[in-house]
Every structure is written in structure tokens, then in C-alpha cells.
Amino acid sequence: QVQVVQSGAELKRPGASVNISCTTSGYTFTTYYIHWVRQAPGQGLEWIGIINPSGGRTTYAEKFQGRVSLTTDTSTNTVFLALSSLRSEDTAVYYCARIRSLVHYDYWGQGTLVTVSS
Amino acid sequence: QSALTQPASLSGSLGQSITISCTGTNSDVGSYNLVSWYQQHPGRAPQVIIYDVTERPSGVSNRFSGSKSGNTASLTISGLQAEDEADYYCFSYAGSSTFEVIGGGTRLTV
Numbered sequence: 001q002v003q004v005v006q007s008g009a010e011l012k013r014p015g016a017s018v019n020i021s022c023t024t025s026g027y028t029f030t031t032y033y034i035h036w037v038r039q040a041p042g043q044g045l046e047w048i049g050i051i052n053p054s055g056g057r058t059t060y061a062e063k064f065q066g067r068v069s070l071t072t073d074t075s076t077n078t079v080f081l082a083l084s085s086l087r088s089e090d091t092a093v094y095y096c097a098r099i100r101s102l103v104h105y106d107y108w109g110q111g112t113l114v115t116v117s118s
Numbered sequence: 119q120s121a122l123t124q125p126a127s128l129s130g131s132l133g134q135s136i137t138i139s140c141t142g143t144n145s146d147v148g149s150y151n152l153v154s155w156y157q158q159h160p161g162r163a164p165q166v167i168i169y170d171v172t173e174r175p176s177g178v179s180n181r182f183s184g185s186k187s188g189n190t191a192s193l194t195i196s197g198l199q200a201e202d203e204a205d206y207y208c209f210s211y212a213g214s215s216t217f218e219v220i221g222g223g224t225r226l227t228v
Binding site for chain 1: 165
């Protein structure tokens with residue numbers, strides 16, 4: 001069965017970078033794009049970007065361009081999100097999800113809490 | 119401010135029907151039949167309940183239905199049950215450069 005498992009919670013200082021992994025199983029990794037959103041405490045969902053694991057093509061939300069990078073490792077069926085120059089407003093739960101079709105995300109990771117605090 | 123407008127909260131009684139609206143523009147909701155709805159319970163990841171405006175994934179109750187008119191999409195939940203109490207988000211495709219826009223979410227109280 002399809003599974004999407006994310007790495008554990010992170011505590012970072014302002015100005016640092018964070019790397020979150022999203023490991024998939026149960027399907028052909030290169031067949032489906034992966035989508036990332038985040039959710040600040042008590043707030044709604046915010047789109048970050050998407051990556052095509054077949055070739056690594058990415059599309060990022062304008063707000064994150066220059067600060068975010070999505071990459072893949074096809075040997076481990078894993079997608080990585082790297083976010084740099086962290087500030088307190090980046091404190092959120094970050095989710096990855098498999099894209100079944102446009103804006104249809106059928107399998108989600110459990111979420112990764114990133115806390116940015118001095 | 120979210121790109122798609124949803125009511126912040128709604129409430130309904132057991133067995134009632136409610137409708138959540140999701141208003142966008144002719145650059146997103148109005149241009150594509152690519153609107154999806156997600157249900158999120160506290161502390162959990164969102165789950166898709168409607169995609170492509172009206173389609174329901176297998177395993178999702180037929181009490182959930184979607185529709186669209188112009189720039190506004192709607193999610194209707196009939197026969198409200200206690201487990202329907204959750205946050206609901208709408209997503210719309212918005213073209214190859216913007217890609218997607220998301221509603222601010224609606225907290226449903228049953």
C-alpha cells in the first residue's frame with residue numbers, strides 16, 4: 001500500500017536552514033509529482049511548491065522563491081525540502097503529499113513540525 | 119489574505135445539510151474544473167474528499183458533494199454527523215505559473 005513518511009520535528013535558530021525528508025513507498029516513485037504545503041499554528045494551509053521526481057523539475061510559490069529548494073533521491077524514493085534563512089514566521093507543520101492529478105493530493109505525510117526560535 | 123474566500127466558520131445540527139462556499143476569480147475557479155476539497159481534523163493531515171469539482175474518491179461518504187457556478191465552488195455535506203466536525207479547505211488550479219490557490223479554511227461545528 002502507498003505510504004508517505006516524513007522526518008521528525010526540528011528546532012532551529014533564526015537564520016538557520018532546515019531539511020525535511022518525505023519518503024514514499026508502495027508505488028513507482030517517478031510516476032507522481034510531490035506537493036508541499038505548510039500550516040502555521042492555528043492557521044490555514046499555504047502552498048510551497050511541487051517537484052516532478054522524474055527529472056527533478058520544480059515549481060515554487062512566489063513567496064518562497066530563492067529560499068526553498070526541492071530535490072529528490074530516486075534511490076530511496078525520497079523528496080527533500082530545504083528552507084533557508086529561517087525566521088519565526090516559518091514556524092509551522094510542513095506536509096508533503098502525492099499528486100494524483102492537478103490539485104488532487106491522495107496520500108499525505110504525517111507532517112513535520114519546524115519550530116524557529118532563539 | 120487567502121486567494122480563495124471561504125466562510126471562517128459554520129455550524130449545523132446532526133442530520134442537517136450545510137454548504138461551504140469557495141469564491142475565487144476567473145483566473146482560477148472560473149477557468150478550470152480543477153477544484154478540490156480537503157477535510158482536516160485537529161492534529162491530522164488533510165484528506166481529500168472531493169476533486170475535479172464533483173468527483174469523490176473511493177471510500178469517501180456520498181454525503182459529501184461538490185459543485186461549481188462561475189467563480190464559486192461549493193461543498194455540500196448532507197446528513198451531518200459528529201465526525202464531520204473539522205476544518206475544510208478548497209484548492210483550485212490557477213495555471214502553470216501560479217499553479218494553485220488555497221482557501222482560508224472553514225471550521226465546521228456540528
